[in-house]
Amino acid sequence: MRINVRIDCNLILRTVLREQLDELDIAYELSGPGEVFIRQELSDEKKERLVLALRKYGIEIIDDKQLALVERIKAAIDEMLEHEGEIAEKVSCYLASKLNYSYSYLSGLFSENTFTSIENFIILRKVDLAKEFICNTDLTLTEIAYRLNYSSVAHLSAQFKKTTGLTPTNFQRIIEKRKARFAEQT
Amino acid sequence: MSIKILNIALADDDEDDRTLFKEAIDEIPIETKLSLFNHGQELMDHLSLPNIILPHLVFLDLNMPIKNGMQCLQEIRKNPMLDQVAVAIYSTSSSEKDIESTFIHGANVYINKPNNFYNLKDVIERVLQVNWQYQTSNLNKDNFLFRL
Numbered sequence: 001m002r003i004n005v006r007i008d009c010n011l012i013l014r015t016v017l018r019e020q021l022d023e024l025d026i027a028y029e030l031s032g033p034g035e036v037f038i039r040q041e042l043s044d045e046k047k048e049r050l051v052l053a054l055r056k057y058g059i060e061i062i063d064d065k066q067l068a069l070v071e072r073i074k075a076a077i078d079e080m081l082e083h084e085g086e087i088a089e090k091v092s093c094y095l096a097s098k099l100n101y102s103y104s105y106l107s108g109l110f111s112e113n114t115f116t117s118i119e120n121f122i123i124l125r126k127v128d129l130a131k132e133f134i135c136n137t138d139l140t141l142t143e144i145a146y147r148l149n150y151s152s153v154a155h156l157s158a159q160f161k162k163t164t165g166l167t168p169t170n171f172q173r174i175i176e177k178r179k180a181r182f183a184e185q186t
Numbered sequence: 187m188s189i190k191i192l193n194i195a196l197a198d199d200d201e202d203d204r205t206l207f208k209e210a211i212d213e214i215p216i217e218t219k220l221s222l223f224n225h226g227q228e229l230m231d232h233l234s235l236p237n238i239i240l241p242h243l244v245f246l247d248l249n250m251p252i253k254n255g256m257q258c259l260q261e262i263r264k265n266p267m268l269d270q271v272a273v274a275i276y277s278t279s280s281s282e283k284d285i286e287s288t289f290i291h292g293a294n295v296y297i298n299k300p301n302n303f304y305n306l307k308d309v310i311e312r313v314l315q316v317n318w319q320y321q322t323s324n325l326n327k328d329n330f331l332f333r334l
Contacts, residue, residue, distance in 0.1 A: 009324050074323055114322065115216055115315050124319055131329035165296075165333030174289045174331065181290055 002183060006136055010078075013059065020053045033075035070113045072099060073106060077122055081129060081148070091122065127163045130156065134172050141168060192314060192321075193239055195221045197229040197258065198247040198276070203299070207245070210307040216314045226253030230261055233268060240271055243317050245297075248277035248284065256288065263292035272317055272330065285333065294330045309334050 010033055017036060021028045024046060027039040042050070051061055062068045076098045080091070092103040095118070099106060110118050126148050133144045145156040160168050194211070198204050204222050211220055221241065223229040229246075230253060232238065244262070246255035255275060262268045274295035275288045285296050295313055300306045312334055320330050 078324075115318055121319065121323075124316070125323075125325070128325045128329060131331075132326060135329065164331060166331065171331060174286060175329070177286075177290045178292065 004136065016054075016057050016059065020050065024050055024053065026050070032072075033079065034071050035075075066109055066113055069099070069101075069106075070110055073110055073118065074121070077118075077125060081122075081125060091118070123159060123163055127160055130160060130168070131171065134168060135175050190217065192216060192218045192243065192318065193221075193241040194218050194243050194245070194314075195223065195229060195232070195241040196245040196276075197223040197226050197250065197255070198245075199225050199250045200247070203247070206303060206306060207310070210303065210310050211314075213307055214311045214314060216311070216318065218314070225250045226255060226258040230258055233262070233265075233271075240268065242270075242321055243272045243274060243313070245274045245276045248275060248279060248288075256291065259288060259291050259293055270327075272320065272327075274313055274317075289331060294332065296333045298334075 013034065014030055017028075017030060021036070026042065026046070029037040029039065031037045054061065062071060073095060076095055080094055089097075092107075095106055096103045107118050110116075110121070114121065116124070130144055130148060133139050133147070134141075139147070141153050141156065145151075145153045148156065150156040150159070157168055160166070160171070164171065166174070196204060196207055198207070204224075208220060208222065211218055221232070223232065226246070229244070233240070244258075246258050248255040255277065259273055259275070262271060262273060272294045273292065274297060275293045276297045276299060277284070278299045279285075280298050288296055295316075297309055297313065300309055313332075316332055319325060320327055
């Protein structure tokens with residue numbers, strides 16, 4: 001028997017954080033995606049235990065202030081893409097007002113730390129979501145294009161091809177064949 | 187996950203190609219540590235050593251003596267220890283059948299070996315950038331598929 005699962009990364013993250021922080025008896029508040037406000041001073045020993053407890057789940061505490069801000073930019077982008085269509089602002093205005101820094105500062109910091117621009121990252125993330133929809137849902141390309149706020153299927157297909165070197169149909173065929181092959185093996 | 191240095195391995199039996207690859211990667215502003223292997227078996231022997239730091243990304247030439255790129259790819263994908271290793275196929279073949287078959291067997295990137303240094307540097311840089319995003323963001327690695 002084979003089952004397919006879909007995951008909600010953000011929900012998993014919040015649940016694991018809650019469990020582990022409760023376990024260590026730490027007073028906290030989950031203030032945003034990937035952000036925890038600790039309402040007490042942590043001893044070095046407790047901090048160490050928290051780091052180890054979270055590492056098991058592939059969750060890492062980011063000490064570096066710049067990297068922490070990069071993660072907040074990424075989280076804000078994800079949130080924006082989830083509500084794509086409802087947010088009428090330009091990306092630059094949205095990020096600047098959401099994170100309280102000028103866009104030029106954010107975009108410089110992002111490029112320095114990730115070797116790509118915010119614009120390119122958004123394209124990569126949107127194509128990644130399109131891939132997710134293609135693999136795990138019955139949505140048609142038209143519906144996917146609509147959900148991700150592309151003006152047309154042609155626009156989605158063109159950006160998909162330009163980014164990945166494959167057409168959406170080509171990609172879908174490869175993933176299906178790959179799944180069939182791995183199912184055969186197991 | 188935060189990474190400071192990308193660990194990269196290249197298996198290619200052509201000495202000139204290995205040298206060019208090293209020169210190209212040295213000129214790219216992403217910090218990398220490159221390990222070179224003369225053929226597939228040498229790479230696979232290295233990957234099976236205990237306690238090594240696994241590469242984030244492996245570049246495989248398709249045509250190699252002793253063990254070719256396709257055999258390496260299949261071995262890598264059969265080994266759960268190497269789950270997190272991304273595989274880029276690096277070949278002169280542009281046959282659609284070869285390309286599709288490497289993807290189906292679990293390759294993440296397919297690169298046509300560029301014919302000049304400038305393009306080579308450009309294409310490696312793009313692979314490293316994309317790979318970086320997959321290592322450090324919540325992009326779905328199952329769908330990590332690029333043809334350059």
